[in-house]
Amino acid sequence: MSDSVQGLLGFALIAGLFVLYWRERRQRRRAAAGEPGSVPPLAPVEPATPPPVDGEEAVGPSPLHRSPNFGFPILLCFLLFLTAGHRHDGWGYLWQGLYLAVVAVAVYSTLSPKEFEREHGQDPERTRGVHIVVMAVPYVLFPAAGWVMVVVAGWNAGVLVPALPWVPLVLGAMLAGPLERLQRRRGGPG
Numbered sequence: 001m002s003d004s005v006q007g008l009l010g011f012a013l014i015a016g017l018f019v020l021y022w023r024e025r026r027q028r029r030r031a032a033a034g035e036p037g038s039v040p041p042l043a044p045v046e047p048a049t050p051p052p053v054d055g056e057e058a059v060g061p062s063p064l065h066r067s068p069n070f071g072f073p074i075l076l077c078f079l080l081f082l083t084a085g086h087r088h089d090g091w092g093y094l095w096q097g098l099y100l101a102v103v104a105v106a107v108y109s110t111l112s113p114k115e116f117e118r119e120h121g122q123d124p125e126r127t128r129g130v131h132i133v134v135m136a137v138p139y140v141l142f143p144a145a146g147w148v149m150v151v152v153a154g155w156n157a158g159v160l161v162p163a164l165p166w167v168p169l170v171l172g173a174m175l176a177g178p179l180e181r182l183q184r185r186r187g188g189p190g
């Protein structure tokens with residue numbers, strides 16, 4: 001396939017994902033407002049926790065069991081890869097514009113009072129400063145550093161920089177299950 005056809009297909013895919021996201025949010029807003037003909041929001045799914053054993057304290061899900069947005073670094077790495085492959089043509093500027101638009105949405109989400117209130121509702125001990133650090137580092141700082149490395153410095157390996165904050169999360173999630181089973185076999189807490 002030619003570069004133009006690949007670029008158009010990639011653009012169509014990303015545009016389609018944005019449209020689907022927008023439609024879902026609109027349906028949820030309509031359902032929350034009680035408009036007729038709207039789709040009711042899905043009931044939140046509570047994580048399954050085993051019943052406490054005698055003498056054991058009931059514990060909620062650990063932070064490792066909260067689902068991070070693993071699609072975000074994949075999208076950013078993909079857009080940076082496309083930007084690096086089309087440095088000095090129109091497609092490169094298009095991919096770079098999409099990349100910067102996604103990062104701008106992340107900046108807005110990081111500084112949004114609504115997003116903080118939602119996160120504060122899930123974790124009442126979370127302060128505004130912790131929220132900004134937790135959101136800004138993986139969603140703004142690393143993507144901005146990756147963009148600088150690829151676009152400004154011309155270093156193609158920088159396309160992987162936006163995924164770096166997720167490496168410990170993936171490793172932790174992969175090791176959490178086996179470590180819990182090992183602790184249960186040994187009779188430890190968990």
